[in-house]
Amino acid sequence: MKTAVIGGGAAGLTAAGVAAQNGADVVLFEKNERYGTKLRITGKGRCNVTNNCEKEAFFENVVSNPRFLYSAYSRFDCSSVMSFFESLGVPLKTERGNRVFPVSDKASDIADALINFCRENGVKMINEKVCDIKKADRFKITTSRKEYVFDRVIIATGGLSYPRTGSTGDGYAFAKSLGHNVTELSASLVPLVCYEDICGKCQGLSLKNVTLTAVDSKTGKSVYEELGEMLFTDSGVSGPLVLSASAHMNETEPGRYKLFIDLKPALDIKTLDKRLLRDFSENKNKDIINAFSALLPSKLIAPFMELTGVPHDKKVNSVTVSERERIAELLKRLPLTVKSKAPIAEAVITRGGVDTKQIDPKTMQSKLVPGLYFAGEVIDCDAYTGGFNLQIAFCTGYTAGISSAQ
Numbered sequence: 092m093k094t095a096v097i098g099g100g101a102a103g104l105t106a107a108g109v110a111a112q113n114g115a116d117v118v119l120f121e122k123n124e125r126y127g128t129k130l131r132i133t134g135k136g137r138c139n140v141t142n143n144c145e146k147e148a149f150f151e152n153v154v155s156n157p158r159f160l161y162s163a164y165s166r167f168d169c170s171s172v173m174s175f176f177e178s179l180g181v182p183l184k185t186e187r188g189n190r191v192f193p194v195s196d197k198a199s200d201i202a203d204a205l206i207n208f209c210r211e212n213g214v215k216m217i218n219e220k221v222c223d224i225k226k227a228d229r230f231k232i233t234t235s236r237k238e239y240v241f242d243r244v245i246i247a248t249g250g251l252s253y254p255r256t257g258s259t260g261d262g263y264a265f266a267k268s269l270g271h272n273v274t275e276l277s278a279s280l281v282p283l284v285c286y287e288d289i290c291g292k293c294q295g296l297s298l299k300n301v302t303l304t305a306v307d308s309k310t311g312k313s314v315y316e317e318l319g320e321m322l323f324t325d326s327g328v329s330g331p332l333v334l335s336a337s338a339h340m341n342e343t344e345p346g347r348y349k350l351f352i353d354l355k356p357a358l359d360i361k362t363l364d365k366r367l368l369r370d371f372s373e374n375k376n377k378d379i380i381n382a383f384s385a386l387l388p389s390k391l392i393a394p395f396m397e398l399t400g401v402p403h404d405k406k407v408n409s410v411t412v413s414e415r416e417r418i419a420e421l422l423k424r425l426p427l428t429v430k431s432k433a434p435i436a437e438a439v440i441t442r443g444g445v446d447t448k449q450i451d452p453k454t455m456q457s458k459l460v461p462g463l464y465f466a467g468e469v470i471d472c473d474a475y476t477g478g479f480n481l482q483i484a485f486c487t488g489y490t491a492g493i494s495s496a497q
């Protein structure tokens with residue numbers, strides 16, 4: 092059985108190695124010279140490889156089509172992924188939020204382990220870009236160099252995010268040309284563009300231990316609230332809290348979502364007021380702008396003061412009660428308005444993809460084209476941060492690999 096795997100990322104490397112291990116004659120096509128290019132930059136170069144969690148927690152973290160993944164997950168769940176990498180010689184550790192990383196903190200160890208796994212099982216690795224797939228009796232694959240014929244094809248070309256890593260959406264075109272539906276593609280886990288100019292003024296400033304709340308102004312309901320880290324960009328906000336919040340924003344109407352930053356989540360409003368009174372009494376003869384150094388990062392002080400409406404040079408001892416209340420309120424609920432999500436190229440993950448209704452969840456085989464399989468981000472499945480997206484890539488890759496070899 093000659094099998095082609097298209098795409099040497101997390102899903103394709105897993106699928107290729109597993110298919111070869113199970114007896115298939117496998118060729119892996121990757122258009123980059125380096126395999127696992129995106130894998131190497133995951134988790135800020137540390138690769139949050141999976142999540143050391145129970146089954147229920149995994150499915151709670153899958154946003155799109157969790158049920159479709161039941162079978163693949165049960166074949167290759169989080170603990171199987173961990174044992175797999177340990178068996179390939181990559182010791183792992185579990186950090187906050189059950190996030191699993193290599194002990195070395197090197198994403199390249201994960202990519203290299205998968206490459207070795209493929210080589211050891213006899214996968215033939217070819218650095219060519221696949222341009223076209225046609226199906227007659229067998230599959231005819233046209234690459235940038237020549238034509239090949241296969242019995243099975245696994246499409247593992249990734250999504251549309253970070254196109255410089257090679258994920259340029261080619262798999263969607265292949266799937267469509269073979270008769271499949273591709274659901275609407277959009278960005279998830281993506282920075283947010285905001286209207287307020289405080290973002291640009293504080294560009295590069297990272298806020299730690301703040302609470303971010305995202306509110307859908309149409310329903311008035313909070314769609315996300317979490318304590319953690321975020322940062323200001325030239326046009327909005329980013330960082331772990333913001334990326335996660337973005338996954339809860341389905342509509343992209345400008346102005347629909349409001350963000351509120353609690354800069355002092357450990358203090359309730361009364362305690363915060365007491366703290367302000369104390370700080371103010373210690374600085375009573377100073378200009379108000381000089382009374383915040385213990386309370387806020389220096390880059391944030393001037394833009395924050397502008398929002399309060401209190402003149403910078405007002406003496407602390409003449410600040411009114413209502414001005415102090417306004418300051419406290421803004422410290423607890425600094426508002427931002429989301430204009431849009433940043434472009435999909437800046438997203439961690441693509442939402443949408445090959446329609447799961449047209450894929451057999453037990454095998455990852457197309458229901459329309461026998462012998463054709465899908466794995467990884469190209470499928471319409473996405474999850475929150477925490478190692479869940481790679482877990483999807485690994486379990487769908489494993490399932491496609493093993494079932495295509497049978």
Ligand SMILES: Cc1cc2nc3c(=O)[nH]c(=O)nc-3n(C[C@H](O)[C@H](O)[C@H](O)COP(=O)(O)OP(=O)(O)OC[C@H]3O[C@@H](n4cnc5c(N)ncnc54)[C@H](O)[C@@H]3O)c2cc1C
Pocket residue numbers: 097098099100101102103120121122123126127128129130132133134135138139140141219220221222247248249250252253256257258259260261262438439440466467468469477478479480481482484
């Ligand atoms: C910055 C960043 C950080 C991330 N961090 C994490 C993390 O820590 N944990 C986590 O769980 N998830 C993380 N993700 C998400 C994770 O990287 C993806 O879920 C995962 O890489 C998807 O794997 P894949 O194999 O489906 O696609 P990819 O990894 O994108 O691989 C697809 C491969 O196919 C190749 N290809 C495409 N078209 C062709 C073609 N025509 N011919 C030949 N080859 C082709 C591409 O070059 C690419 O190498 C992160 C994503 C980004 C962008």
